[in-house]
Amino acid sequence: xxxxxxxxxxxxxxxxxxxxxxxxxxxxxxxxxxxxxxxxxxxxxxxxxxxxxxxxxxxxxxxxxxxxxxxxxxxxxxxxxxxxxxxxxxxxxxxxxxxxxxxxxxxxxxxxxxxxxxxxxxxxxxxxxxxxxxxxxxxxxxxxxxxxxxxxxxxxxxxxxxxxxxxxxxxxxxxxxxxxxxxxxxxxxxxxxxxxxxxxxxxxxxxxxxxxxxxxxxxxxxxxxxxxxxxxxxxxxxxxxxxxxxxxxxxxxxxxxxxxxxxxxxxxxxxxxxxxxxxxxxxxxxxxxxxxxxxxxxxxxxxxxxxxxxxxxxxxxxxxxxxxxxxxxxxxxxxxxxxxxxxxxxxxxxxxxxxxxxxxxxxxxxxxxxxxxxxxxxxxxx
Amino acid sequence: xxxxxxxxxxxxxxxxxxxxxxxxxxxxxxxxxxxxxxxxxxxxxxxxxxxxxxxxxxxxxxxxxxxxxxxxxxxxxxxxxxxxxxxxxxxxxxxxxxxxxxxxxxxxxxxxxxxxxxxxxxxxxxxxxxxxxxxxxxxxxxxxxxxxxxxxxxxxxxxxxxxxxxxxxxxxxxxxxxxxxxxxxxxxxxxxxxxxxxxxxxx
Numbered sequence: 001x002x003x004x005x006x007x008x009x010x011x012x013x014x015x016x017x018x019x020x021x022x023x024x025x026x027x028x029x030x031x032x033x034x035x036x037x038x039x040x041x042x043x044x045x046x047x048x049x050x051x052x053x054x055x056x057x058x059x060x061x062x063x064x065x066x067x068x069x070x071x072x073x074x075x076x077x078x079x080x081x082x083x084x085x086x087x088x089x090x091x092x093x094x095x096x097x098x099x100x101x102x103x104x105x106x107x108x109x110x111x112x113x114x115x116x117x118x119x120x121x122x123x124x125x126x127x128x129x130x131x132x133x134x135x136x137x138x139x140x141x142x143x144x145x146x147x148x149x150x151x152x153x154x155x156x157x158x159x160x161x162x163x164x165x166x167x168x169x170x171x172x173x174x175x176x177x178x179x180x181x182x183x184x185x186x187x188x189x190x191x192x193x194x195x196x197x198x199x200x201x202x203x204x205x206x207x208x209x210x211x212x213x214x215x216x217x218x219x220x221x222x223x224x225x226x227x228x229x230x231x232x233x234x235x236x237x238x239x240x241x242x243x244x245x246x247x248x249x250x251x252x253x254x255x256x257x258x259x260x261x262x263x264x265x266x267x268x269x270x271x272x273x274x275x276x277x278x279x280x281x282x283x284x285x286x287x288x289x290x291x292x293x294x295x296x297x298x299x300x301x302x303x304x305x306x307x308x309x310x311x312x313x314x315x316x317x318x319x320x321x322x323x324x325x326x327x328x329x330x331x332x333x334x335x336x337x338x339x340x341x342x343x344x345x346x347x348x349x350x351x352x353x354x355x356x357x358x359x360x361x362x363x364x365x366x367x368x369x370x371x372x373x374x375x376x377x378x379x380x381x382x
Numbered sequence: 383x384x385x386x387x388x389x390x391x392x393x394x395x396x397x398x399x400x401x402x403x404x405x406x407x408x409x410x411x412x413x414x415x416x417x418x419x420x421x422x423x424x425x426x427x428x429x430x431x432x433x434x435x436x437x438x439x440x441x442x443x444x445x446x447x448x449x450x451x452x453x454x455x456x457x458x459x460x461x462x463x464x465x466x467x468x469x470x471x472x473x474x475x476x477x478x479x480x481x482x483x484x485x486x487x488x489x490x491x492x493x494x495x496x497x498x499x500x501x502x503x504x505x506x507x508x509x510x511x512x513x514x515x516x517x518x519x520x521x522x523x524x525x526x527x528x529x530x531x532x533x534x535x536x537x538x539x540x541x542x543x544x545x546x547x548x549x550x551x552x553x554x555x556x557x558x559x560x561x562x563x564x565x566x567x568x569x570x571x572x573x574x575x576x577x578x579x580x581x582x583x584x585x
Contacts, residue, residue: 063476176568
């Protein structure tokens with residue numbers, strides 16, 4: 001099995017992964033993207049323009065599979081194998097909490113709610129204002145240009161509203177108010193509440209070569225014209241155009257190899273389990289590492305981050321069983337098994353400047369970008 | 383649009399798509415939207431439907447029952463929409479429905495033979511309607527018919543489901559969905575933003 005060395009391996013192709021892929025590819029880095037599911041074929045998998053009688057169960061879905069459906073996003077109007085079922089997580093007794101995961105390329109950007117408001121100054125300084133927790137390590141003014149950059153890239157429709165708590169950005173024309181909106185707006189006026197268009201990543205006119213929305217109203221079943229932001233429609237074409245992306249589908253990442261100090265082990269990037277006859281991998285059924293791979297049609301990968309420096313990994317060095325996923329645990333990243341769990345504030349600041357560093361270095365050499373990247377703490381955005 | 387043939391509606395839809403697509407730079411992508419039509423093409427209805435779940439007597443009773451719920455009086459009804467085929471297919475696909483439907487149809491037969499000495503299917507049209515009226519309406523409730531009422535509710539639900547998801551049924555409904563707009567459709571009642579002076583809906 002020949003080894004390929006990439007500059008960066010990105011695990012997952014959702015909102016964060018997709019943006020990383022696009023940005024890094026455009027910066028000239030060789031990127032390997034690993035995604036647990038397959039690619040979506042919009043013509044076959046997004047069936048939101050079909051009439052009910054064009055589907056086997058008239059849109060109600062296979063009754064025998066209805067129990068495991070996540071609901072409105074996971075139905076007969078979306079192809080098979082897009083949503084992941086049989087996830088190994090547990091909930092606290094007596095609770096019903098679902099964790100719908102889309103394992104197709106693009107993840108839940110294929111089905112997201114598209115609401116794209118900016119944080120305001122009061123969000124970044126919340127601790128100063130209300131005394132809880134700590135302030136963000138950057139100000140709104142610092143991050144505003146990046147908001148603008150993303151808004152211009154993905155296309156967000158709204159109006160200028162002059163509300164500092166929810167700052168205005170660079171917007172496409174808003175959607176018009178409909179009957180219900182007018183009625184609610186009048187009511188809201190009477191009680192002194194503003195009733196305004198949301199900031200919504202939906203193209204009210206064609207934008208960056210993406211066609212305008214046709215207002216069919218089936219966004220939660222996926223957009224077959226790519227008229228709202230999603231990784232497969234907006235980011236992957238740009239990344240693939242650079243020739244720097246290798247996207248591997250049906251590739252479930254089981255663990256990241258690190259040494260006993262919690263550092264990336266070295267240059268071995270991945271090893272397909274089946275092709276290599278098992279190697280040093282063990283199958284974990286019903287358990288799980290940090291990320292786990294189960295399923296006969298999935299190749300399993302071990303991934304070692306390519307790290308030349310003394311970068312500290314924020315992932316645990318050893319696989320941990322998944323915690324019960326009740327609300328509140330979901331967003332908690334397992335504490336680092338070795339190394340510091342808390343990021344020095346200075347480094348956190350730096351992390352958010354990666355975009356700027358990359359923008360600057362588009363002309364500069366690869367090595368420089370790389371070294372800047374390796375400087376950054378990873379994996380811990382909470 | 384209720385009276386229009388489907389061919390014309392399809393043609394209008396494709397024309398609207400093409401017109402909209404020509405305005406957009408990403409024309410290639412719009413081809414995906416059209417592609418749905420080819421991929422999800424209708425299967426031609428076989429001349430003779432072979433029930434998947436029900437036996438011939440049950441199926442005939444079911445067909446009669448759906449016909450009584452949605453008769454073809456001047457406009458297409460359950461028969462034209464092939465509702466009994468849909469119900470048979472759904473019951474076949476859904477184990478949780480199978481007992482309820484089978485038991486319900488048997489209840490109906492037993493009830494009919496108690497009252498009229500014949501199976502439901504063999505009773506006269508008036509007798510059939512008479513039986514169902516007591517199951518369907520609250521003010522015609524008779525004690526001891528609870529099982530029949532539960533079954534009738536279920537059958538009615540699936541009949542309506544089958545009808546209004548069929549081509550024929552959606553035409554009857556003048557279904558407002560699946561329309562495309564070149565720009566976001568706003569409220570058309572500019573002079574009456576609180577919508578206080580609109581005629582009340584008929585229903």
